[in-house]
Amino acid sequence: MATIIVQRPKLAWHERWFLSTFAKGLKITLGHALKTFLEITGRKEKVTMEYPEQKWDEHLPEYYRGAPALVTDDLGRERCVSCQLCEFICPPKAIRIIPSEIPSNDPWAKVEKRPKEFDIDMTRCIYCGMCEEVCPEQAIFLRKDYAITGESRAELVHDKKRLYEIGGVRVGLVNKWNELK
Ligand code: SF4
């Protein structure tokens, strides 16, 4: 078996005492301390946001993708027709829908279905936005939310009630409410 002898480099006295390494580390620490001092005294723009006193809300870009939520129209009607396309397309299978039939005596019986249950598991959601893209009724949108918290996994499964609470109202034409279509 071949033996390889590894030559140890000869260290100068200041390297043996780690003086140069210590000086490099100290330089970085002092640099950060100076930067923080300038930020605190207002002489330099802050890069650290002091959450929750300060929030990102006004600074979020247009394309920001946050928590998905269901929306109603301006008359409080559910836009979702329970077609389950979003459930089908969702890559991590975070959406679970149980559809229900709209009774034939309902004025909007032609819409046929609405969700009986609609859950989105936020521990699975990857905020990809595919549910929003695929929805034919503009019933699900990714909101500009980033503070999604809960004390248990169960709390992070947003049910239909919660999804409508965070989604709110969206105004705009949806053909299913058009009596002539
Ligand atoms: S954003 Fe993506 S991962 Fe989250 S629920 Fe919609 S399709 Fe699923």
Ligand code: SF4
């Ligand atoms: S949210 Fe949209 S895609 Fe999902 S079931 Fe409802 S109508 Fe279909």
